[in-house]
Amino acid sequence: MVIREKEIGQNVKYWARPDIINRIEEGSIAAFFESELKEITANHVTIQSPNGTRQIKNDYILAMTGYQPNFKLLESIGVSFHQDEFQTPIYDESTMEANASGVFLAGVVCGGLKTNKWFIENSRDHAPLIMAAIAKKKELHFLG
Structure with a gap:
């Protein structure tokens, strides 16, 4: 850490x-x-x-930026944001992968500045989605 x-x-x-x-x-x-x-x-x-x-x-890197997302860090690794009042990061909800390939988001950071949207209780499914996406990428990598 x-x-x-x-x-x-x-x-x-x-x-x-x-x-x-x-x-x-x-x-x-x-x-x-x-x-x-x-x-x-x-x-x-x-x-x-x-x-x-x-x-x-x-x-792997887990960006656990806490209550206020570190937007500069996300921007520096290529994550883009919706043009909304909350600076919501762009990601695929089925895999949690950001628009920057290989970057996955989980928990409160997914809501941008709307920090009351995601909690442990309602974001527990983020990790299994991420792990499944990584496993699928690894499988494709080994096959390809």
């Missing part, structure tokens, strides 16, 4: 925050505090942290 602040924010859902902190403390989730994502490539991300610039290998 790349976290801009010194700690997991107090606004993180009260039932999720302790679990995230515990996973970081036990080492099952690597966390980089006071850090920023600088670059995303097919094989790694580059972050800027208090200890300098670092590249981390990755298979």
